[in-house]
Amino acid sequence: MIDESIRPRLGIIGGLGPLASADFYFKLTRMTEALRDNEHVPSVILSVPQLPDRTEAIIAGHDGPLAPLQAAVSTLNALEVACIAMPCNTAHHWYGQLAANSRAEIIHIGDAVVAEIRRNLNRGCVANLATRGTLVSGFYQDRISAAGFDLCLPANAEFQERVDNAIALVKAGSIADAATETERALHLAQLAGADAALLGCTELSVVAASLNDTNGLIVIDSNAALARACLTRLGYGVQEARGLPTVSRLPEQDRLPWQRAS
């Protein structure tokens, strides 16, 4: 179906949301050990922001996003990709059905994240900054526990509210405000005993490089973890990403009082 001269190796289901996909593509490129264009991964990003909201579907108990996700998987398979990545954690609720109908391997973001956690710490307590859909789906709880880490769930309702705000702010394009909300959630996670915090929604990966000092809390970026897993799976050398996109904030913006909290 596709001419061999332009055949992609990696298929990406993007647009969930668009800025999170752009962040993934940027990180995939920056993390590739390459000096010239043709040392990079041939890929195709199918950006489908028109999909029904994943969290709403999971909470309501319906499978609205499944059919278009399956259509995206079919299209990428028709383009003869070797493997597929979905830089959207919540969409992995339907991973089983999607993988069962795909010739190309779908790289699970949860597996990529667990590998990334292990690269950063041996044991300890991990908090997950994720959508309510991802939390209801439960695939992170299973994986993180099975890998021998404790889960840290801040009891304070403010924690999830801050996470929800940060995600919505990224979708609305307000990255600096989203970073502030993310820092507040990270602060609450640390108060609840977390050693590490997973940015378990790729919207939050967009703000990862814009976060201020996190007072020793280890931050795991699910988009960066997925990019590393894709490159490794396809046999590309991986380098630490230098100079990821950041958004500078005005100096007068309120700062999180990490010092007082510790």
Add this chain to the structure above:
Amino acid sequence: MIDESIRPRLGIIGGLGPLASADFYFKLTRMTEALRDNEHVPSVILSVPQLPDRTEAIIAGHDGPLAPLQAAVSTLNALEVACIAMPCNTAHHWYGQLAANSRAEIIHIGDAVVAEIRRNLNRGCVANLATRGTLVSGFYQDRISAAGFDLCLPANAEFQERVDNAIALVKAGSIADAATETERALHLAQLAGADAALLGCTELSVVAASLNDTNGLIVIDSNAALARACLTRLGYGVQEARGLPTVSRLPEQDRLPWQRAS
């Protein structure tokens, strides 16, 4: 061929190079007047970094990149896109052949850039920071002259060397160094009488937001111009991009002496 639920409206021929495409996707997303995922443009990016080098082909007088570019256009047409963008200036050397074989309109980056120049100045002298391939191709000289602007071509050979260095450095992932080289080229352009400088290679668009003060020289970003043209063509509201990706530089890095030059 593609399910209506995931049909893309914009097709993007990317990977020329990959970081330039990521920058385009980022700017397209940031410039879309949208607060939610489904207010963004459904799109597909076919990232083909494996293509033969465009400048080498133009200088050597062969059409090596044409067949794979035509294959990319065919694939995007098969995915039923409404229009196509190529965030690579040099590839527009083959625009005529590509457009003649595409049902979907291919939005010419040169037309987008001329519209962007007009938004920024009424008349004056414009320098073009572009690959040697783009300069030999000549499509910018024609368009900029036809729009009533003067072309500024710095006689100093150092100008093009700095431009070439900057492009190669972005492809090698050294964005901060590329920004320094770009600033030196901009400085030489201003010394040669330029009122505005076109970043006429999308590699240079990657460093646009990382440039230090350019001493009043107007800088036109070809990726941002193309993103604006795509959004307008497809009927989306355009906003000024807030918080584009920047790469911070170490303070001890040498600074361009704009003040001494003026």
